[in-house]
Amino acid sequence: MSESVTALPSYASGTSEVPLLGDTIGDNLDRTLAAFGDRDALVERATGRRWTYRELAAEVDLLARGLLAAGIGKGDRVGIWSPNRAEWIFTQYATAKIGAILVNINPAYRVHELEYVLNQAGVRLLVAAKAFKTSDYAGMIEEVRPTCGALRRVVLLDTPQWTELLESGNGVGQDRLAAAQAALSADDPINIQYTSGTTGFPKGATLSHHNILNNGFFVGELCGYTEADRICIPVPFYHCFGMVMGNLAATSHGACMVIPAPAFEPKATLAAVQAEGCTSLYGVPTMFIAELAEDDFDSYDLSTLRTGIMAGSPCPVEVMKQVIERMGMHEVTICYGMTETSPVSTQTRADDSLDLRVSTVGRAHPHIEVKIVDPATGLTVPRGVQGELCTRGYSVMLGYWEQPDKTAEAIDAARWMHTGDLAVMDEQGYVGITGRIKDMVIRGGENIYPREIEEFLYGHPDILDAQVIGVPDQKYGEELMAWVRMRPGAEPLTAERVREFCTGKLAHYKIPRYVHVVDEFPMTVTGKIRKVEMRERAVGILGLG
Structure with a gap:
């Protein structure tokens, strides 16, 4: 028999004894509140503000009632345009509670991109920072407002507009919020994230409660999270890395979210780990490189670190060695994914060898299927042969917002998401990313x-x-x-x-x-x-x- 017939195909499915969650995000947060109400939920280092789960839930519910008072309901799009801060998280969970669709807007966007996203998603209410670094958000919003027909209201943070939105929630009863929450399905769209398209305009990956809640939960499971964990999140909330792998992984386990700074700063990140006793730290390789390169790196006490996630791009071997040896992150994991898959499809495990953690992006996530196909024929290649990585399961997006043609290009008839990444699967099912089809x-x-x-x-x-x-x-x-x-x-x-x-x-x-x-x-x-x-x-x- 020829070798091509006997070789195992490059296909694997992630098994798990832990079932998928059937909750909405709001219901899941309420469960965590009931179990861990007095534990730390959120720390914002820049302002020194802190919330327990009971206090966080109260903020979220007040904002959710304020959105209801503003006429926002299930399916309405609410934009968020801000660097990392507590109000971003309040908005994330408040919109989920009432079934409004949160539209994440990249803090780096300029007028042209902002106008496109507000119109393409049909954003009715926009929550935004007044400014950040060199970006005058308020000025840019005023510039595009005349051409954004759906936009009814803009709420700027740190202004009376935000206070008014919150205070209006006092006029809406908790029973009305409970009714809105009870009318939601876990399969409802809850989030639109614009992928940084390398060509043309970005596309809005539309994700459900089921997509992102489960992905955050299982990322946390593979990091071994419990209510005792404290997660330092210097990656942006507007992206899945921050709001799903960070926030939802934390709240689904009763862990604490620590915001080291509005945007990534190596010193602020190291200081946050030390001051808050963080057990987990996130970043893309360039962030870890920057932290390790700090002149006073050795003066920080990072002894509480146990785990964390490196993702976003391939991790150089030397960087991984230093993260383990100098930062003490012996259980650090590598994640691979894309916005369209909520995001994580594969992850290394805490007990994987250093070699596996730098040469692969791990194995299929729980309840996820992965395969590697010949880009020309679409047929699954034998293990050890390079092809395009495809993934299927609960995590695959509902589609690109109002772009069925683009959705059909990415997701085939059998619901496989074609990633555009080149990969190889070994005999044990570990996947190595070898490049982008477009980068070759x-x-x-x-x-x-x-x-x-x-x-x-x-x-x-x-x-x-x-x-x-x-x-x-x-x-x-x-x-x-x-x-x-x-x-x-x-x-x-x-x-x-x-x-x-x-x-x-x-x-x-x-x-x-x-x-x-x-x-x-x-x-x-x-x-x-x-x-x-x-x-x-x-x-x-x-x-x-």
Whole structure:
């Protein structure tokens, strides 16, 4: 019999003795309140404000009643445009309680993107910060308001508008809120998250209570969370990493959410872990790199840390080793996912070896199926063979908001979500991400996956971080360009020195022809590297126009 027939297919399903939750988010929060009312629920380090679960639930219910008083009900869209703060969380849970659909708006958006999202989602009420850093949110909102027909009311935080919205909740009885909550199904849409589309306008992934509550819960289960855990969340709430893997993982287990700062600051994050005795810390690799690089890193007491999550992009081996050895996060897990899958589809387990935690993104999540298919034929490939990663289960989004054509491109007839990521599954079912289908570089007919070269460059003693892209080339079609960040005090690298480092260790066609030294990479707010922007800028830098 031929090997292709006997080899196991690249398919796995996540088994679990723990059943899926059938709750709505509001009902689940009420259960946690009943069990852990006096325990810490939320700490906001920037203001020193703190809430127990009883106090958090009271804030959420008051805001939910205020939204009802404002005429907001089931299915209405409520936008939130703010950096991380307590009011973001109040709004997240208050909208869930009444069945309004929370529309997460990226804090980095400018006028053009804001206008698009408000109109595409049909946002009726917008909760927003007045300003943050260089962004004048209030000014931008006024600029787009005349063209946003659905928008009836804007509520700016830290103004009388917010106080009025809350106070109006006093005029609505708790029985009316209870009736609104009782009329909800766990399968109702509850959240629209706009994916940072690399081309064209972003698409609104529409997620249900069932999608995100269960995903947050099972992320927490695999981190071993109980009511004794305290989770430091420096990743943005507007993204699934913050609001699902952070907030919902916490509230479904009675754990405490700690907001170290409105946006990521390495020192504030380390200080929050120390001051609050955090047991878990989240971040994308670039955040952990920044924390470890702090001059006074060793002065922070991080001894309470046990676990945490690294996600968003592949984790370099050296970074993972330091997170375990220097930060004490011996049970740190790697998660893989995308907004359209609520987000997590695979996760490493606390007892997985260091090698598995850096070379893979773990195994299928509980109640989730994953498979790897040939992108051309759609057939499942044998284990060990690269293909496109697909995932199916409770976590797959309802669809892109009012874009059935785009939904059909991403989710096939059998409800498999096609991720666009290239991956390999090993004999034990562990999945390794090998690149993006769109990131693949074709140089003179050779398919090159930048991830392999980036991992190799991390081994250079002077390189702190590296990203590899393809740039246009007349002879080969594409050539490789490495963008590198240097370690403090290191001499900037030339292409010649990088070539010397690579020669004899990498195939000649995998050696970057161009090297560009930068202080930072262009990034999304969630810490994902914007390779599309790097490619655009590279054309100008190299004079390839």
